[in-house]
Each structure stands twice: as C-alpha cells, then as structure tokens.
Amino acid sequence: MATNEVLVELKDVRMYFPVLAGLLRSKVADVKAVDGVSFFIRNGETLGLVGESGCGKTTTGRCVLRLYDITSGKVYFEGHDITKWRGERLRRIRRNMQLIFQDPYSSLDPRMTAGDIIGEPLLVHKLVKGKEYREQVNELLRMVELEPRMARRYPHEFSGGQRQRIGIARALALRPKFIVCDEPVSALDVSIQAQIITLLMRLREELNLTYLFIAHDLSVVRHISDRVAVMYLGKIVEITSSDELYDNPLHPYSLALLSAIPIPDPVVDRQRKRILLTGDVPSPIFPPPGCNFHPRCNLAQDICRQAEPELKNIGGEHWVACHLVSK
Amino acid sequence: MGLVGESACGKSVSALSIMRLIPNPPGMIVGGEIIFEGRDLLKVSEEEIRHIRGNRISMVFQEATTSLNPVLTVKRQLTESLELHRRLGKQAAHDEAVRLLKLVGIPDAERRLNDYPHQFSGGMQQRIMFAIAVSCNPSLIIADEPTTSVDVTVQAQLLEIMNNLRKEFGTAVIIITHNMGVVARYVDHVHVMYAGRLTESGPTEVIYGQPRHPYTIGLINSVPRLDLRRKRDLYIIPGLPPNLARLPKTICAFSPRCKYAISECREQRPELEQVGEDHYAACLRSKEIPELVEAG
Numbered sequence: 001m002a003t004n005e006v007l008v009e010l011k012d013v014r015m016y017f018p019v020l021a022g023l024l025r026s027k028v029a030d031v032k033a034v035d036g037v038s039f040f041i042r043n044g045e046t047l048g049l050v051g052e053s054g055c056g057k058t059t060t061g062r063c064v065l066r067l068y069d070i071t072s073g074k075v076y077f078e079g080h081d082i083t084k085w086r087g088e089r090l091r092r093i094r095r096n097m098q099l100i101f102q103d104p105y106s107s108l109d110p111r112m113t114a115g116d117i118i119g120e121p122l123l124v125h126k127l128v129k130g131k132e133y134r135e136q137v138n139e140l141l142r143m144v145e146l147e148p149r150m151a152r153r154y155p156h157e158f159s160g161g162q163r164q165r166i167g168i169a170r171a172l173a174l175r176p177k178f179i180v181c182d183e184p185v186s187a188l189d190v191s192i193q194a195q196i197i198t199l200l201m202r203l204r205e206e207l208n209l210t211y212l213f214i215a216h217d218l219s220v221v222r223h224i225s226d227r228v229a230v231m232y233l234g235k236i237v238e239i240t241s242s243d244e245l246y247d248n249p250l251h252p253y254s255l256a257l258l259s260a261i262p263i264p265d266p267v268v269d270r271q272r273k274r275i276l277l278t279g280d281v282p283s284p285i286f287p288p289p290g291c292n293f294h295p296r297c298n299l300a301q302d303i304c305r306q307a308e309p310e311l312k313n314i315g316g317e318h319w320v321a322c323h324l325v326s327k
Numbered sequence: 328m329g330l331v332g333e334s335a336c337g338k339s340v341s342a343l344s345i346m347r348l349i350p351n352p353p354g355m356i357v358g359g360e361i362i363f364e365g366r367d368l369l370k371v372s373e374e375e376i377r378h379i380r381g382n383r384i385s386m387v388f389q390e391a392t393t394s395l396n397p398v399l400t401v402k403r404q405l406t407e408s409l410e411l412h413r414r415l416g417k418q419a420a421h422d423e424a425v426r427l428l429k430l431v432g433i434p435d436a437e438r439r440l441n442d443y444p445h446q447f448s449g450g451m452q453q454r455i456m457f458a459i460a461v462s463c464n465p466s467l468i469i470a471d472e473p474t475t476s477v478d479v480t481v482q483a484q485l486l487e488i489m490n491n492l493r494k495e496f497g498t499a500v501i502i503i504t505h506n507m508g509v510v511a512r513y514v515d516h517v518h519v520m521y522a523g524r525l526t527e528s529g530p531t532e533v534i535y536g537q538p539r540h541p542y543t544i545g546l547i548n549s550v551p552r553l554d555l556r557r558k559r560d561l562y563i564i565p566g567l568p569p570n571l572a573r574l575p576k577t578i579c580a581f582s583p584r585c586k587y588a589i590s591e592c593r594e595q596r597p598e599l600e601q602v603g604e605d606h607y608a609a610c611l612r613s614k615e616i617p618e619l620v621e622a623g
C-alpha cells in the first residue's frame with residue numbers, strides 16, 4: 001500500500017543530448033529530451049507515465065535510475081540527493097532500483113541461460129554463491145510463474161511472454177524497492193499482456209514494490225497506476241490520479257489522448273466524443289515557442305504562442321500546465 | 328469488416344491469399360475459393376490478377392517504412408499505378424497525386440510530392456500508403472494492421488481518414504488487427520480467427536454483447552478498459568497459442584486454453600454453426616456459453 005513517504009523525486013530535471021554536425025563534430029543544437037520535469041512517487045505507489053513516442057518517457061525513466069548524468073535538476077531517492085553520486089556509492093543505491101525493458105527479444109543475452117541471466121545481478125553484487133545462489137534463482141523463477149527446470153534453457157527456447165517473465169525475475173533478483181517498467185507489455189500479444197500485467201500487479205502487492213510504469217497505452221496505464229503523468233515533448237502537461245484523469249481531464253492534449261483510445265465495447269465507444277489532433281509531434285530540437293502543444297491545439301490563443309505555461313496545482317493532487325485552465 | 332486474432336493466427340495469410348500474394352513455394356493455397364465481384368480469384372490468370380491487384384483490390388501494410396520504395400520519390404510511387412491502371416497522362420497523374428495527398432491530410436502536398444519517403448515521419452508515410460491504396464478507386468481495401476506501428480493520436484487520425492474514404496467512395500474495407508478497441512469503433516462485421524481457422528463471426532454489437540466462443544470472450548475481457556473505474560481483474564487466457572505445424576486436426580485448437588472445455592472438445596474439431604442472425608461460432612458448447620459465463 002502507498003504511504004505518504006516519498007521514495008523517488010525529480011526536481012526540474014533536464015536532459016539534453018547534443019546534436020553534432022560538421023567536420024569537427026561541433027555542437028549545433030540540443031535535443032531537449034527531458035525539459036524541466038518534476039514529480040514524486042510515494043513508497044508503494046505506481047506512477048504511470050504516458051505520452052507518444054519521442055516525448056521523453058524512456059529518458060525520464062533513465063534519469064530516475066541515474067543512467068545518465070543529467071543536464072540540470074535534482075534526483076532524490078529515499079531522501080538522498082543522488083544527482084551527483086558516482087562509483088561504489090551509486091552502485092550500492094542502485095540495488096534498490098531496477099529496470100524492466102520493452103523488448104523481451106533484445107534485452108536478454110542469447111548466449112546465457114535463463115538461470116544465468118536471472119542470477120547475474122546476485123553474482124555482480126557478490127551477494128550469494130553456491131547452493132544458496134541456485135536456490136535463489138529457483139525461487140525467482142517460481143515468483144514469475146516459471147519452473148525451476150527452465151533455468152537451463154536459452155532465451156530462444158522461450159516465448160515472448162516467458163522472456164518478459166525472465167526479464168522481470170532478473171529485475172527482482174536484488175529485492176529492489178523501486179522498478180521502472182518501460183513499456184513492459186507493448187511488444188506482447190493481447191492475451192499475454194493480461195498475464196504480464198496481472199503478474200506485475202501481484203508482485204507489487206507481495207513485495208511492496210513502487211513502480212514507474214511507462215507506456216503509450218493509456219488503458220493499460222490506468223489499469224495499473226494510482227496516479228498518471230501525461231508527457232508531451234519533454235514536459236509533463238498534466239499529473240493527477242488515474243480516475244481523475246479519466247473523469248476530469250483538463251489539458252487539451254490529455255483530452256485528445258483519451259479520445260484517441262477506443263474502448264473495446266461498440267455500444268459505449270460509439271457514444272464518445274472524438275477529438276482529432278492534426279499534424280505530428282514537433283521536433284524536440286526546435287520545440288515551438290510558448291506552449292509546446294499550441295500548433296496542434298484547437299483551443300490555442302495568443303498567450304499560448306508567447307508564454308510557456310507552468311505546471312500548476314489546481315486543487316487536490318491535480319496539476320496542469322495550460323494557460324486556459326484556471327482554478 | 329474486421330479480422331481479429333493474435334499474432335500468427337493466420338490473419339495476414341488470409342489477406343495475402345485474397346491478393347494471391349502467397350510466395351509459392353513454399354506456400355500454396357491448397358483449396359477453397361476466393362470469390363471477388365463474382366469471380367473466383369484462384370481461377371483467373373496471372374495477367375488478370377495483376378490487373379485486379381492494386382486496381383480493384385489494394386492493400387495497406389503494417390510498416391509503411393518498409394513498404395514504400397526508399398529510392399523513388401513519393402510522386403513516382405503515386406503516379407505509377409495511376410498511369411498503369413487508370414491510364415492517365417503525365418500532367419493528369421501529377422494533379423491526381425496532389426489531390427490524393429491532400430485527401431489524406433498531408434500539408435503542402437504540391438511541394439512534398441518530390442520528396443523521398445525517408446523525409447516523412449512514420450505517420451506521414453502511412454498516410455502516403457493510404458493515398459496509394461485509394462488511388463485507383465478500388466472496390467476493396469485490405470488494411471493489415473495499418474496503425475500498429477504509429478502513435479495513438481496518429482492512429483486515430485489515420486483510421487478516421489480511412490473511415491471517411493470508405494463513406495465517400497463506398498469502398499469495402501477489411502481491417503486486420505489485434506486491437507479490440509479499433510474493432511469496436513470502426514468495424515461493422517467481425518471475424519475472429521484462432522490457429523488458422525475462423526472461430527466466430529457476426530455483427531460487431533452481437534460479438535461484443537453476446538459472444539458465443541470462449542476465445543472471443545477472452546479477447547474482449549483480457550484488455551484493460553479506459554472507462555472502468557473499478558480495478559477489475561483482467562481475464563487471463565492461460566498458456567500460449569498452439570504451434571500451427573503440430574496442430575492435431577481432430578481436436579478444438581482452443582481446447583487446451585479453454586476453461587469450458589469438456590472431453591468431447593478433445594475428440595472432434597468444431598465447425599462454424601449458426602447461433603443467431605448472421606452470427607456463427609465454432610464451439611461445441613456455443614449454445615451453453617451464455618449460461619456458463621453467467622455461472623462464472
């Protein structure tokens with residue numbers, strides 16, 4: 001269960017990647033993948049992060065794990081400012097945070113057996129060896145509903161869903177408190193998605209895990225998350241509880257995103273209002289001035305083209321970055 | 328019409344068969360008939376099928392990036408079929424190409440005509456695919472997972488364009504997808520496939536309202552729904568889809584994963600039977616299914 005204690009926090013985090021060009025590979029511009037993102041996740045809570053491809057979801061997840069040296073801002077974990085941590089100290093705190101990848105095909109080393117893949121973190125961190133090691137690997141396999149005898153098989157002998165289970169077991173090996181799930185089900189078939197989502201939710205209860213759940217599918221995110229953050233072009237545009245986001249979405253982009261997702265029930269879906277966006281997501285190298293979203297927004301006014309809206313609390317735990325939303 | 332099912336259930340192969348695009352060898356259409364506008368496409372000559380393909384029936388593939396030719400301009404790819412099938416002159420074909428690009432919502436169409444596919448984003452490339460598909464006013468468009476690789480807001484735009492084209496030109500559309508939401512929103516008549524066979528077919532409202540095949544029930548209930556506040560448990564279809572090469576012919580292919588399976592299901596393969604008006608299901612227990620679901 002979620003407590004009030006904050007486990008992870010980002011404060012105004014920016015992550016720019018340089019664009020190099022010319023003979024001397026000089027820097028000509030920045031890709032502003034993450035541009036001033038702030039949020040927190042409470043202990044035991046699941047925060048969903050949704051947005052379209054290229055909006056900076058994955059980069060945000062990696063900033064939380066300190067897989068990058070961020071351009072500016074602060075990253076806190078269990079109250080420690082870990083922004084500048086390096087070496088042994090970073091390695092030790094990283095045991096508490098893990099990552100589950102999107103693609104179960106490329107994230108497992110094809111030349112290692114399932115058992116070696118799952119047990120590797122235990123060996124790297126020199127936690128156990130010998131008989132105890134094998135017992136822990138078997139226990140991890142059972143946790144993700146695989147059988148211990150499968151430890152000797154190689155990734156290609158498993159189906160997509162089973163590989164994703166191996167990826168999850170590897171993430172659990174160090175008994176982390178916090179896991180970043182980066183699109184963990186979007187590469188899987190529908191019937192297998194339900195299996196993996198249910199598994200992740202069960203593990204969360206049993207092991208008291210905290211998730212940052214990154215996905216583009218808002219229905220999956222709503223199902224698993226307590227709160228949801230909507231991202232657009234490197235910025236968070238709205239953040240609130242998952243029920244509130246569906247019942248009372250305020251940012252025009254959240255509205256469009258919600259209406260773009262059809263509900264698998266023809267009677268219900270055909271009564272919904274549809275908002276169609278025009279155009280594509282702009283380039284994060286030269287984001288539009290003012291509000292990032294204004295070129296695609298059907299409500300845009302002069303102020304939206306000039307000033308950048310701030311993420312404001314409009315009551316409860318509902319935050320929106322839009323000029324047109326007032327308290 | 329919508330054709331739904333999971334990966335490797337035979338959706339795409341069915342569609343490619345209609346176009347007679349199954350590579351031979353190794354593939355071969357071993358039986359049956361494909362009736363299109365009153366003719367059996369399996370009996371027409373190679374010459375005739377080429378005339379039908381792209382002209383009367385056209386196809387939109389999943390990955391626009393790999394389906395468009397990277398070394399030809401968009402103009403060349405659009406005008407090719409216009410000149411070939413509709414016998415338009417150079418200028419007429421050019422004008423028509425501009426009109427088509429505008430139709431699918433590409434801004435600045437006149438100028439962008441001379442660009443190459445890589446200069447467009449994924450969503451824009453898929454729009455170009457749609458423009459090529461409708462260029463010869465086909466009577467049937469087959470869209471094979473047309474929006475799986477694009478973002479949700481772009482997906483909504485593309486499907487809306489396709490829906491408008493359908494209304495405007497009266498074109499029949501087959502959408503192949505695994506997304507039950509897309510089916511609910513855009514499809515009139517659903518065919519559900521499992522392990523290479525049709526398991527259920529009927530009007531969309533009926534399929535979602537009173538499904539008669541356990542696989543259909545599983546498909547509909549295994550996806551999280553955006554509109555449900557209560558965190559219900561997802562319905563889980565246990566296990567994996569079968570290996571089509573080792574599939575026994577004498578059992579119901581879904582029986583190993585079916586919670587309503589009885590011993591008879593493992594002794595014979597069910598055929599499609601009528602269970603309602605325009606509604607067919609291939610399940611031995613299809614008549615009892617509503618009661619069984621009610622009982623839990």
